[in-house]
Amino acid sequence: MISVDSLTKRYGAQVAVSDVSFSCPPGTVTGFLGPNGAGKSTTLRALCGLTTPTSGSAVVGGRRFRDLPNAGRTVGVLLDAGAQHAGRTGRESLRLSAAVLGVPRTRVDEVLEQVGLAGRPADKRLRQYSLGMRQRLGLATALLGDPQVLVLDEPANGLDPEGIFWMRGLLRGFADRGGTVLLSSHLLREVEAVADQLVVIAGGRIVAAGTTQELLAGSGTLVRARDRAALAAALAAAGIAVGGGSGDALVTDATADAVGEAAAAAGVVLRELRPAGGEGLEELFRSLTAGSPAGTVPAAQQVQEARA
Numbered sequence: 001m002i003s004v005d006s007l008t009k010r011y012g013a014q015v016a017v018s019d020v021s022f023s024c025p026p027g028t029v030t031g032f033l034g035p036n037g038a039g040k041s042t043t044l045r046a047l048c049g050l051t052t053p054t055s056g057s058a059v060v061g062g063r064r065f066r067d068l069p070n071a072g073r074t075v076g077v078l079l080d081a082g083a084q085h086a087g088r089t090g091r092e093s094l095r096l097s098a099a100v101l102g103v104p105r106t107r108v109d110e111v112l113e114q115v116g117l118a119g120r121p122a123d124k125r126l127r128q129y130s131l132g133m134r135q136r137l138g139l140a141t142a143l144l145g146d147p148q149v150l151v152l153d154e155p156a157n158g159l160d161p162e163g164i165f166w167m168r169g170l171l172r173g174f175a176d177r178g179g180t181v182l183l184s185s186h187l188l189r190e191v192e193a194v195a196d197q198l199v200v201i202a203g204g205r206i207v208a209a210g211t212t213q214e215l216l217a218g219s220g221t222l223v224r225a226r227d228r229a230a231l232a233a234a235l236a237a238a239g240i241a242v243g244g245g246s247g248d249a250l251v252t253d254a255t256a257d258a259v260g261e262a263a264a265a266a267g268v269v270l271r272e273l274r275p276a277g278g279e280g281l282e283e284l285f286r287s288l289t290a291g292s293p294a295g296t297v298p299a300a301q302q303v304q305e306a307r308a
């Protein structure tokens with residue numbers, strides 16, 4: 001279990017994280033989402049004992065990272081896949097980590113296999129690794145101690161679509177076996193397919209949190225018409241605000257009934273009318289996180305109320 005409780009981190013006058021609280025139960029994947037500079041890395045670094053909170057706490061199983069005996073056997077961490085010695089091979093790097101953790105050498109081959117680096121890639125020097133291979137090696141290092149908890153900062157960085165699909169399967173399997181996964185991303189689409197719950201941070205504050213299903217269900221209605229401009233005018237005439245939408249789709253907070261009636265009243269022919277799901281959440285995510293300096297973002301409950 002990961003518990004972050006009223007975590008605040010200031011660097012001088014800069015507030016990186018402000019009063020952040022959430023928890024990640026065993027058997028689940030939590031997606032920690034936010035744009036660049038939102039405070040994701042700072043939160044994860046505090047959790048992993050790499051930065052000291054100004055106030056509040058971030059613990060695993062009730063203990064601070066530095067108080068965990070042989071922390072790598074409890075928490076697998078991937079914070080910066082580039083932070084490995086470029087002259088070593090993947091296998092050498094893992095053997096060193098295995099020695100530090102006190103796990104048998106055979107474990108190195110197991111994790112190399114698990115992350116798809118077994119064979120020739122394992123004996124290449126890291127300077128020859130692509131970003132995606134480095135991420136796989138970082139994940140292998142995190143898995144080496146057979147931990148119950150994984151903390152991963154932007155693990156999908158540099159992975160191709162097949163790699164992202166593979167990683168989702170790996171994380172899902174880890175959680176389904178009772179593990180706890182916390183992974184950060186600045187891309188909603190990367191995590192919505194695998195995360196059981198989402199915590200959205202912007203400007204150092206949590207702006208939305210809940211199960212992925214809840215957040216997707218409460219994310220509005222998507223509507224598409226042959227004549228987008230006529231549809232937009234019909235919705236405006238009915239007093240229905242449109243929050244965005246990609247391509248010729250519009251996304252709104254209004255119910256499907258209200259949207260359908262507005263379109264019918266204006267004689268607009270619809271091509272699609274459905275719960276917005278991921279597109280609505282994407283829109284919510286964009287509106288919540290667009291240019292929100294610390295202190296100006298509504299609190300999670302305000303967001304929930306606004307959407308109720």
Ligand SMILES: Nc1ncnc2c1ncn2[C@@H]1O[C@H](COP(=O)(O)OP(=O)(O)OP(=O)(O)O)[C@@H](O)[C@H]1O
Binds near residue numbers: 017034040042186
């Ligand atoms: N060591 C530091 N000194 C001063 N300011 C810092 C430090 N580390 C982070 N910050 C600031 O804290 C804020 C949050 O940064 P953080 O790296 O946690 O965000 P992030 O969500 O991980 O962003 P990204 O997706 O770009 O990695 C930013 O404004 C950043 O400039």
